[in-house]
Amino acid sequence: MAATTGTAPAVQPLDRQAMLKEAGATGLVIFALAFGLLGFRTLDVPGGIDIQYRFGDVAAAVVIGILGRIALILLREHRPLPVLLTTAPLAVVLLVMLLAKFLFGPETGAELMRFLPFESLVVMWAILIVIVVLALRAARSQTHIASEMTVEDRDARMDRIGAKVQRAARRLGPVLLGIAIIFPFLPFADRRLLDIGILVVTYIMLGWGLNIVVGLAGLLDLGYVAFYAVGAYSFALLATGLDVSFWVALPFAGLMAASAGVLLGFPVLRLRGDYLAIVTLGFGEMIRIILLNWYEFTNGPDGISGIPRPSFFGLAVFKRSVTEGHTFHEMFGLQFTPIHRIIFMFYLILALALVVNLFTMRIRKLPVGRAWEALREDETACRSLGINPRNTKLTAFGIGAMFAGFAGSFFATRQGFISPESFVFTESAVILAIVVLGGFGSQIGVVIAAVLLIGLPEFFRELQQYRMLAFGMAMVLIMLWRPAGLLAHREPTIRLFGKGAAKEAEP
Template sequence: MNNNLKTAVFSTVLLLLVSYPILGLKLNIVGIGLQVHGASKQTLWSIAVAAVLMFVWQLLRDKLPGQARLVALVPGVPGGVKNTLTLPHIQRLILVVLFIVALVWPFFGSRAAVDIATVVLIYVMLGIGLNIVVGLAGLLDLGYAGFYAVGAYTYAMLAEYAGFGFWTALPIAGLAAATFGCLLGFPVLRLRGDYLAIVTLGFGEIIRILLRNLTDITGGPNGISSIPKPDLFGLSLDRRAPDGGQTLHDFLGIAYNSNLKVIFLYLIALLMVLVALAVINRVMRMPIGRAWEALREDEIACRALGLNPTTVKLSAFTMGATFAGFAGCFFAARQGLITPESFNFNESAMILAIVVLGGMGSQLGIIFAATALVLLQEMRDLAEYRMLMFGLTMIVMMIWRPQGLMPMQRPHLELKP
C-alpha cells in the first residue's frame, strides 16, 4: 500500500506539473512585452478531475476487480489479419493498388486536397530516406532535416546564381546531400545510441544556423525567393513563360488552368516516390541491404561476419541523405521560397515519428504514417498542441503496437512440431 501511495502522489504531482503549464497558461505578445493569461474554469476543472482519477487509479490499481478483463478489452489487431498484412507480397499488392488510385485521384480531387497530397508525398520521400538510417541500419538520426535543407538550398542557389532548372539541379541536390551525409558519417563511426543521436541533432542545428548566418549567399533569415517551378520538356506551366519561352497551354492550344500546375507538381512527387520505393526494394535484396540489417541487429556479430561497419554506416548515411536531397530540391521548387526556419528540429521529429509510427523498415507503413501525421498537422485549430499530439501518438503506439502500423516481416523458416 505504501508503494502504491508513493506512486499515486508522484503520478498526480507529475500530471499537474505537466498539464497546467501546457493547458492552463496562455502566452500573448503585446508589442515587445509578454503577457501571461490564466485558463478558464472548465480547463482547470478538467485538470483537477484528471489528477483525482490518476491518484485513485494508481492507489487502487492492484485491488480493482477484473483488471485482466479490462486489459483484454483493449482493441487489438487480429492475429490472422496482422500476419497477412505484413507479408511482402501482400504489401506489394497494396502498393500497386495505392499507386493506381494515386495516379487517377488528382484529376477528380479538389485543388486543396491535391496540394496536401503533394506534401504527404514529400514526407513519404523523407521517411523512405530516414528509414534506411533508422529502420534498416539502426542508427538514430535526429538531424535529418539538415540533409533536407542541403538539397533545398542547393537547388535554390543553383537557380539563383547559375540559372539551373529543376531537372538539371535535381541530381546535383541529391549528390550534395549525399556528400554531407558521408561527411557526417565519419565522425560518428564509433558512436551509437544516445551519443549518436546527440551528434546528429547538433549537425542539423549547425546546418540551419549556417544557412541563417551566410547572408551573402543564402539570404540569411529572409531565405531565397522566386525559385523556378519544374517545367515539362522546356514548356512552362505558368501563365506566362519567362525569357520568351513557351507555355504548356499555348503549346496545346488550350486555356490556362492553374490547377494543372498543382496536378503536375503532384505527379512529379508521385514519380519520385515510386522511383525511391523501387530503389529501396532492390537495395534491400542486395548484400548492402543485408549488411544494414546485420548492423542493426548486432554490430559485433556484423564485424565477426567479415563486414566492415565503417563502410556499412557510411553507405546508410549517404543513401539516406540522397533521398532527403531529392525531397529538398522538390520542396524548394514547389514552395518558391525557402528559409532556414523551414528545416528546424520539428521537421526532424516529424520525419522520425513517421518512421516509428509506420514500422521500422516498412515502406507501406511509412505511407500510412505520413498521411496520418500530415493530416494531423493540417488541423489548424490544433496547431498549438501539435507536438503534444505527436508525443501522445508515440506513447499509444508504444503500448498498443510497438512494432508500428505495418511492420515489415522478415524472411524466416519454421519447423513444424
C-alpha cells in the same frame, strides 16, 4: 501498464485503502506538475508580462487523473463492471456535448459547451478518446475472462497484424498507386486538395528515405532536415545563380546532400548510437545557423526567391505565354490553367517517392541492405564476419541524405522560395515520428502514418497547434507499448523453402 500474468485471474478482495492511496499519490503528482505551468499563464502585455490564473483547469486535471488511476486499478484488479458503468455513459454524454452543435444547432451547442472543463475542443476530444479506450478495455475484460497478455504475446500479435498489413499492401499497393495516379483528375480534387496531396507525398518520400537510415540501418538521425536543406539550397543556388535547369540541378542537389551526409558521417559513424543521435541533432541546427548567417551565399533570413519552376521535361513550360519555346497547354492543345503545373508537380513527387520505394525494396535483398540490417542487430558480430561497419553505415547515411536532397530540390522548386525557417528541428521530428509510428522498416506504415500525421492536421486547423505535442506523446507511447514500432514486421529477404512452406510451418 498493468502487471502481466499468464494465468487466469483470480479475483481478490479489493484493498480500498491501498487503492485510494495510489490514486491520491497520482493526484498529488499531477497537481504538482500542473500547478506551476498550467495553473499560471504568463500573459504578454505591453511593457512586460502579466499572469493569469487557471486553477479550474488544474483541479480538472487532478480529478481526471485520480479517476483515471482508479479506473486503471479496478481494471487491474479484474473489476471491470464499475469502470464500464461509469465510462460508457460518460463517453456518450461527452460525445453528445461535443457534437451538440451539429445535433441541436449552434446555440444549444454553445450552451452545452460551457459545462465542459477545458476550453479547447481538442483536449476534450482527447479526453473522450481516453474514456472510450477505458470503456472498451473494461467491456473486453467483462466479456472475455481471458488472461492478460504478456509483452511477448502482444508483440507477437502486433507482428501478425503488421504482417497482414504488409501482405495486404502488396495487393493493395498497385490499387493505391492507381488511386494516386487518377487522383488529380477526380472531380473533388481541387487546388487545395492537390496541395495537401503533394505535401503528404513529400513526407512519404522523406519518411521512406529516413526509414533506410533508421529502420534498416538502425542509425538514429535527428538532423535529417539538414540534408533536406542542403538539397533545397543547392538546387536553389544552382537554378537561380547559374541558370541550371531542374533536370540537371536535381541530381546535383542529391549529390550535394549525399556528400554532406558522407562528410558528417565519416567521423561520427563509428560512435555509439546515442552520440550519433546528438551529433546529427547538432548538425541540423548548425546547418540552419549557417544558412541564417552566411548572407553572401544564402541571403540569410530573407531566403532565396524566384526559384524557377520545372519545365515539362525541357520540352515545354507551364506558363500562359512565352517568348520562345513552347507552352504546355499549346503543346497538348489545352486551355491554359495554372492547375496543370500543380498536377505535374504531383506526379513529379509521386515518381520521386516511388523511386525511393523501389530502391529500398531492391536494396533490402542486396548484400549491402542485408549488411545494414545485420549492423542494426549486432555490430560486433558484423566485424567478425569481415563487414566494414563504417563504409556500410556511410552508404546508408549517404543514400538517406541523397533522397532527402531530392525531396529538398522538389520543395525548392515547388515553393519557388526557401528560407532557413523551413528547416527547423521540428521538421526532423515530424519525419522521425512518421517512421516511428509507421513501424521501422515498414513501407506501407510510412504511408499510413504520413497520411494521418500530415494530412489530418492540414484538414483540421485546430489540430495544428497540438500536432507536435501529440507527435511527442505518440512516440513515447509507441515505444512503451511496442519498441519495434507500431506496424513493424520484418519480411525475410530470402527464403530457403519459399513462402508456402513457411506458412505451413507456422502454427
